[in-house]
């Protein structure tokens with residue numbers, strides 16, 4: 022491993038100043054479950070590693086009437102261990118409880134998953150489907166980025182060299198709404214998604230018609246994809262097999278997967294359709310207050 026300096030500032034201003042001073046030579050460390058592996062295999066060679074876990078804004082979460090503000094380095098385990106968070110944001114729990122095993126979940130953060138920008142990342146489709154917004158800061162100021170615009174290519178995001186992801190905001194779920202994340206892996210756990218899907222739906226008061234929907238798919242394009250047209254296909258449609266199967270076919274048509282050792286193009290397209298259909302049915306069930 023390349024020699025590096027380590028620091029752990031306890032406030033955002035200091036971290037931002039370090040990032041501004043060191044630019045691309047400084048890398049941020051949240052749980053380290055991606056970063057340390059990249060440093061070990063020398064894909065990343067930072068001169069300075071800035072551990073951000075002592076910064077209050079990044080290491081805490083809060084829920085109010087507007088929504089969830091999730092600090093960038095809150096761990097997956099913290100998320101699924103919290104009853105309020107689990108009840109209001111079950112799709113986030115779907116993702117958090119699938120990322121690695123229990124040891125990884127104790128360290129790995131949703132913010133790190135997002136900033137690592139793997140096409141197969143298991144938290145990003147959920148964030149997109151739930152209309153999450155990334156709050157980013159640097160010495161130059163702050164900006165907010167819808168998560169569907171955050172990743173641009175494998176391992177690449179819109180973050181500038183001096184920018185820090187501070188938190189992720191997810192709006193409070195509307196009444197009669199539900200969300201679900203599903204993935205396919207060849208083993209039961211500890212594997213990279215061959216395909217993954219997150220779906221969010223909002224139903225009418227009777228729970229019989231879609232008011233709106235958002236669908237995001239992963240591991241089937243160079244970055245996690247927001248398939249706006251698949252959600253739009255459900256708007257004002259009755260909840261049922263026909264509307265859901267049509268939206269799933271639209272999601273499949275938006276995928277542009279590759280063949281690799283984990284799956285073929287054909288397999289991945291079929292998975293996107295199947296997972297989208299199942300995620301939509303589960304999201305509908307959650308919107309109706311049923312357990313999935």
Ligand SMILES: Cc1cc2nc3c(=O)[nH]c(=O)nc-3n(C[C@H](O)[C@H](O)[C@H](O)COP(=O)(O)OP(=O)(O)OC[C@H]3O[C@@H](n4cnc5c(N)ncnc54)[C@H](O)[C@@H]3O)c2cc1C
Nearest residue numbers: 049051052053054055056121129130133134136142143186
């Ligand atoms: C055994 C194992 C199993 C895994 N299984 C899965 C899986 O099933 N699904 C899955 O999606 N992933 C999986 N991963 C990958 C990894 O655990 C996740 O991507 C995790 O969410 C990364 O979070 P982290 O906090 O460890 O990030 P880190 O490794 O700390 O950081 C990841 C990247 O984000 C940058 N970064 C971190 N914080 C910030 C910030 N605040 N602002 C800007 N940049 C930042 C870092 O510099 C680094 O480039 C696995 C990893 C391991 C080792």
